[in-house]
Amino acid sequence: MAVTIVERLVGGRMLRFETGRVAKLASGAVMATYADTVVLATCVRADPRMGIDFFPLTCDYREKTGAAGKFPGGFRKREGAPNEKEVLTMRMIDRPIRPLFPEGFCDEIQLQAWVMSHDGQNDADVLACSAASAALYITDAPYQGPVATVRVGRIITEQGERFVINPTQAQMEFSDLDLVLSGHKDGINMIEVGAAEMDEATMLRAIRFGYDEGVKPIFELIEELRAKCGAPAIRMGELNTPSEEIFKKVKDAAYTRLVEARKINSKKDRNAAVDAIKGEILKAHFAIPEGISYSAHMVAEKALKHAKEAFRILEKKVTHYLVAQHGIRADGRKLNQIRDLDMSVEVFPRTHGSAFFQRGETQSLVTCTLGTVKDEQIVDGLLAEYAKKFYLHYNFPPFCTGEAGRIMGPGRREQGHGALAERSLLGILPTSEDFPYTIRLVSDITESNGSSSMASVCGGCLALMDAGVPIRNTCAGISVGRFTDTDGKVQHVTDIIGEEDFFGEMDFKVSGTREGITGIQLDLKARGLKVEEIDVIFTHAKEGRLHIIAEMEKVIAKPRGDISPLAPRITIVKIDPEKIGKLIGPGGKTIRGIQEATGATINVEEDGTVFIACSNAEKAAQAKAAVEALGAEIRIGAVYTGKVVAIKEFGCFVELAPGTDGMVHVSELAHGYVKKVDEQVKVGDVVTVKVINIDDNGRIKLSRKAMLPIPEGAARE
Template sequence: MFDITRKTIEWGGRTLSLESGRVARQADGAVLARYGDTVVLATAVGARKPKEGIDFFPLTVNYQEKYSAAGRIPGGFFKREGRPTEKETLVSRLIDRPIRPLFVDGYKNETQVILTLLSHDLENDGDVLALVAASAALTISGLPFLGPIGAAKVGYKDGEYILNPTISEIKETGLELVVAGTAEGVMMVESEAQELSEEVMLGAVKFGHESFQPVIDMIIDFAEDCAKDPIDLPEPAPELADCAAAVKAQAEAALTEAYKHTVKQDRVEAIGAAKTAAKEALAEQFDEGMIGGALKELEKDIVRGGILDTGMRIDGRDTKTVRPIVSETTVLPRTHGSSIFTRGETQALVTTTLGTAQDEQIIDSIEGEYRSHFMLHYNFPPYSVGETGRMGGAGRREIGHGKLAWRALRPLLPTKDDFPYTIRVLSEVTESNGSSSMATVCGSSLSMMDAGVPLRRACAGIAMGLIKEGERFAVLSDILGDEDHLGDMDFKVAGTSEGITSLQMDIKITSITPEIMEIALEQAKGGRMHILGEMAKALDTAREELSPHAPQMETIKINKDKIREV
């Protein structure tokens, strides 16, 4: 009844196994992955027809943890899993980011990848295993996925890198870094670090990339035994080339002029007018989605070509210059701490609120219930980009950006013995033209110091970009929204004057080389030091006294011999 394929390797001191053919056989690809006693089921399913009228790839990735995996019953009245937790959302994004660029260009069939944590040994977390399982499921599915990819978690202790540290080991290391990529290069990095140098961080990425090569070989071997035939893809529409030529003739001059506007709102209006004119002129000849795709490619050619040919960007900067910065603190009268951090056309209004132990966040996870005394929440209202839109709970992007800033600042917090307050930081992005998460890092650092939180050092963040065509490339400091949208990389680096505390990298091409990463890290360091200098003009250390509106605490230590008298 079952045609089971199973492969195993020894990896990082534990056994990694992949199995297919026994569970979820109606999915295009289904893999049961096990590492230690942690088990994840990965499934991949793609629609057989493309979604009409869209110019993007409709991929959905969902990671879910079942409480039964750790022998627990969910809390709450209903006693069942509900909406995605913060961790599930973050792991879903972690998996989405490296697999999305590897689907063939032009593939617009709705595709869903679901990862389910079925067993958890409370030592080997499910995030990296789920990424490996997703890669294997897609590789055998027959969907047009240009993988496989591998992934690994890297720790760092006593000058040595650790492959796939356990949950207990991570608490004792100065680094938690997840890296994913192909055999040729790196595609995604996510990390939290204790002020480590650029050399150590780059070494960790290289170590992780080398360490997951056996996993890629294993998936290839696995797929040779059980992969399905590739699905039939429609031939590219014969009029695609004609549409691209017509769009270029119609819109190239107008778009080139539009991208000369250095002010975002003026540029957006001019680009919108040029696109609308092209769509109206060509509406009777070509499909709207086809015109939209051709316009996007034309925009990429104009912006990317201009940067590579001239070294100048659409707002007039060279590749290394950071936009003008204004830092302000104590901007609100009744908050415990506040700041406004403005970098060009990106701005974050950040507040810090201090509370007691009763205000700690209680988190119910499959590992058990625990409390968190530091929270950082990021909001991105539609007015920040001059648009109208939905208002409601935090979306995946807001949760991810908030967590990135949280990771950047957490290593710098004082101990609870030294500062027994619960801390909530709230970042409202009031303007955005790229790098709002890094503006949140800068604004949060200022806001917490304004509230009297004795951070070890001030923290700043910068987003780096990449334009790469063949052998030519340019690394961009402090990228704009258009450069993020039309470029090849979003590389966020946050840290202090002493080292990196958080790093996140995503790319839209198949991989990047260590050389490019090294250049980006060094360029980011220069930008970070400049930003820290600008921030110091407003506030360079924590205020000695708390706000009069903050709760007041006094710690009294009692001699053990006197406890019975109290």
């Protein structure tokens, strides 16, 4: 394959795809360049592994630290397991690509994206998504793409709002929207959003802008790359799908009974009826005879496997038919009806905040912990290192679905759901200036039957209010599903359960407040959505969201007026940055002394902001006074109360603040003649003094007698 290069301006910068030079033994390889950020994406198609009946698609994304001129951390100085950013980008690559393969395709597809250069402004995640799609599209795989991915930001200027395609890191500092959008020629098939209570109309404008100005030009560029590079013809391969004969036999035997079984409202009874029908049909028509040859056994076993798949497809079609044509949902609810709600706060006695949230058979226990600056999560990647003051951890144990499984650390799904709930709640949090605490939420899913991430949003909001975090507005989340019958009729349902997620075409999660949207995640199995349909979905989601918010506010209407007495109290003091060294002292002696004396934890920022954390209010006040004294400018005429720390023949030294002493000359100790200094003061005495002079070297001269009453005899003299 000859070297092929295509390029186009996208978002005011040149996007370039190159193939035919690097990784030529891969099925497809593309070097994508955007400004000075470069990603190498490769695709390999392998033959299907024997016995598998699923699509083994692997998406991997890695950020090479050398791409930004950095070294890997740790003892080994080598890249290791993927970090959270890499895992979330892997999911971002996977979700829009996976649905675009034909049913029954089981060949192994492996996509890898490596960041080779990073300019610090143009992030590589969305570039990697488009590059991986391009590498896949120039292979012989039956990929019904290509998809393209962009990020959209919104910046408010004097001229009004301005949407930006692939905003730089500098622009994102001023953006109230972080929208990641994937799509192809037939519509949009993946959305991720974090926003600051953005209304639905504005969000729709952003989505339309992103598709027209970003997604469309990029997938057209990928199509141009395939046309020019001499890509091989599409090779479908063997599909693991039942034959028409097997499907007809299953349908004739099961359809009528399956329609009635799917109308049963009870999940347990419904599943039992469906399993009984399935077992009878498989036993009657596809049982493997005994005493047959090995080859005949293999044929019969394959027919049985295909019959099971045919039954699954038929059950899916019946589910779509009942919802789209008759409005009958699996659990008997109306199309826009939300499951029964149950919630409470103050669930646990020793947490800073806690909440219980249940919607139907989905249940979450959420705890909120408030911490100090030292509890911030440090994030170090290719971008500049930064600290997260809010993070949410989501746990999905096997028992929440009634299963016994491996007990291990969080997987990709858990990290993805946690990230969705985190960015949904981020939009309602106060600024760090108004609320200087580090906040950690933990959502433990204890029962699950659909939309556990949205339960985490609702439970997380309740826990924040219970902890006294002054959030802007109450936030809730809801999911909307989509069903299409064979005649093309589309029906949307609100608050989907697990079966509706499994058999349906869409899981469109929307979270937000009464004011607007804070988070979105769209997972789509159908071909694509138009903006007009997304508008309808937003309407359904808002109705459901407002209902849940009203119920949440019956439990706790607003954040508590104060934080938990178990949480540390944080006081903020501003000092001159030039005084930081004085506050810390030689080897940290001064600040350590204050902490030991008061029991407070003190953190100092480079700009002179001092955070004092202490659970005891009196001790916190003492620590604050000490810090303020150290940071204060000593002025002539000011009066201080300090401790005598040393006595000399010529006077004594008084500590005005930790690390700051002044001298009281013997002539300034008292009115009249003073023969010996220790007759007036002793080490450890607390005295009140006045600053009478500060020389050019910063030495402070004090007077004690200026603060003493004048004796009567002296006054008469």
